[in-house]
Amino acid sequence: MRSSLVASLFFLPLLAVGRCSDVIELSHQDSAGFKREVASLKKTVLVEFFAPWCGHCKRLAPEYESAATILKKHDPPVPLVKVDCTSDAGGKDLCNEHGVSGYPTLKIFKDGEFHQEYNGPRDSQGIVKYMANQVGDPSKLFVAFAALNDYLSKANDVVVVGVFDSESDDLAKKFLKTADRMRESVLFAHIFASTSTGDANDVAAFKDLSVSAPAVVLVRPSILKNKFEPSSVLYDTSKSIEDFINENYHGLVGHRTQNNMQDFRTPYVVSYYDVDYVKNPKGTNYWRNRILKVAKDHTDITFAVSNSQLFAGELEEYGLEPAKEGRDAPPMVVARDAKGRKYVMTEKFSVDALAQFVKDLTDEKLTPYIKSEEIPADNSGPVKVAVGKNFDELVTNSQKDVLIEFYAPWCGHCKKLAPVYEEVGEEFKNEPNVEIVKMDATANDVSPPFVVHGFPTIYWYPSDTKEPKKYEGGREKQDFINFIAKHATKELKGFSRDGKKRKEEL
Known part of the structure; x- marks a missing residue:
């Protein structure tokens, strides 16, 4: 669909300017008009609230347009709508009414009413x-059953299939409730044997299973078929259907994408190469089958394959980059253990090398990879500089209370805080039980249990509990002094508990 659109734009540039968009513009409507228009479209509508100057909106625009064209022909159709939040004709008011605070914001409407965030x-x-x-x-x-068989044979995703006598079966009720909860991420299909033509023997995916109503079967697509695991898994009722799906959906070696990466929990081993089940399925499975040889013996570890180009940013976190050879390049392998520590397989990929890497991971013989700047030659200033290599020494294993700032060099708030933070360091440089520390979190790994989502992020790490507490106080020097004086494990030499400076004894 997208290639034909590009071709049209290439050969008909003059017409492209006036081409009718499949995204419906409702920026000119007031609240009542918007509600009326959305209700008149279809039962379910996706609405994008955007600003023309927004970079994220510009990147989304062609994807949104392409999706609108496809979903227009879906059965039933799903209209895609957009509202310009800068429009004085109605868009500004609509965005305020629907609580839009960032761009683009996407919301799902049903029967003209807001249903949920997208x-x-x-x-x-x-x-x-x-x-x-x-x-x-x-x-x-x-x-x-013949139609079900045809559907499963053409599926490119996992399908969870229910076979029941009737809708009143207890398992059918549980199945349909599960399908409703998981409809956004999993495909479901079902059939009632008592009123359908044919039988379960007509379904190739059921060939090696004893499927009779009531039953639930997870069917993996043919592109993931391999000799190390069954392509179809029969639900055994010992757990919930949802748990059954989650445990079996990705199989021994899952295809990890930007959209499902949250499914893959630590400890895991990920292999990065030219994973592409559309343009290069044969090459994708060539390497995946070799990974499967190792994965089958380590079911306590999550294995996955990912496209190295799409995950170039993630590879950088391991000190790696996509191979220049592209499609012919062997996988690069990394791992994380249950504590979130990172590891890199340094040997060139082979089944034996991968097997040894995984064995060393489980035996805890690997040295964690830590992204780190070099340790400063002189670190005697009032604010100590932490990097990946000395973080444990300065922070995690320190016998002192630590105030640690995670910053980014480009962050305006960090730059504004910098001189104040230096002044705080000066105030506490002679305190034997307090350390003021900072770390560039863009150039160094942030170790657990610290979590950084924005800059600056500041933690108080007391020496007694070793449990980090996020600092949420003011950003003036006295604010920091008051906080540290109040929360210090041992009373300070230079300040009382209320943050007042002690008088020096003569």
């Missing part, structure tokens, strides 16, 4: 899949 992907295919799962029944009903 929390799905921002690429065309991801939007299509997410929204297609929002409409109609959460599970696709089939009335013939």
Whole structure:
């Protein structure tokens, strides 16, 4: 669809300017008009609230347009709407009414009323899949086993299939409730054996299973078929259907993407290469099958494959970058243990090398990879400089109370804080039980249990509990002094508990 659109734009540039968009513009409507228009479109509508100058909005625009074209032809159709939050004709008021504070903001409406925030992907295919799962029944009903077989044979994703005698089956009720809860991320299908033509033997995916109603089967797509695990897994009722799906969805070696990366929990081993099941399925499975040889013996570890180009930023966190050879390059392998520590396989990929790497990981024989600047040659200033290599020494294993600032060199708030933080360091440089520390969190790994999502992030790390407490106080020198004086494990030499400076004894 997108290639044909590009071709049209290339050969008909003059017409492209006036081309009718499949995204519906409602920036000119007041509140009542917007509600009326959205209600008249279809039961389920996706609305983008945007600003023309917003860079994220500009990047989303072609993806949103492409998704609108595809979803327009979906059964049932899913209209995509946009509202310009800078428009004086109505858009400004609509965005205020719906609590829009950042751009782009996407919201799902049903029957003209706000239903929920859109929390799905921002690429065309991801939007299509997410929204297609929002409409109609959460599970696709089939009335013939032959039709179900045809559907499964063409599926490119995992499908969870229910086979029941009737809708009144207890398992059918649980299945449909699960399908409704998981409809955004999982495809479901079901069939009622008592009223359908054919039988379970007509479904190739059921070939090696004893499937009879009531039953639930997780069916993996043919592109993921391998000799190390079954392509279909029968639900055994010992756990919830949702738990069954979560445990079996990705198999021994899952395809980890930007949209499902949260599914892969530590400890995990990820192999990065030219993973592409659309343009290079044969090459993708060539390496995946070799990884499977190791993964089958380590079911306590999560294994995955990821596209090295799409995850170039993540590779950088391990000191790696996508190979220049592209499609012919062997996988690069990294791991994280249960504590979140990072490891890199330094040997060139082979089944034996991977097996040894995984064994050393489980035996805790690997040295963690820490992204780090070099330790400063002179670190005697009032504010100590932490880097990845000396973080444990200065912070985690310190016998002192530590105030640690995580900053970014480009951060305006950090630059404003810098001179104040230096003054705080000067005030406490002679305190034997307090250390003032800073670290560039863009150039060095932030170790657990510290979590940094913005800059500057400041933690108080007391020597007695070793439990970090996020500093939420003021940013003036006296604010820091008052906080440290009050919370210090041992009373300070230079300040009383209320932050007042002690008089020097003569």
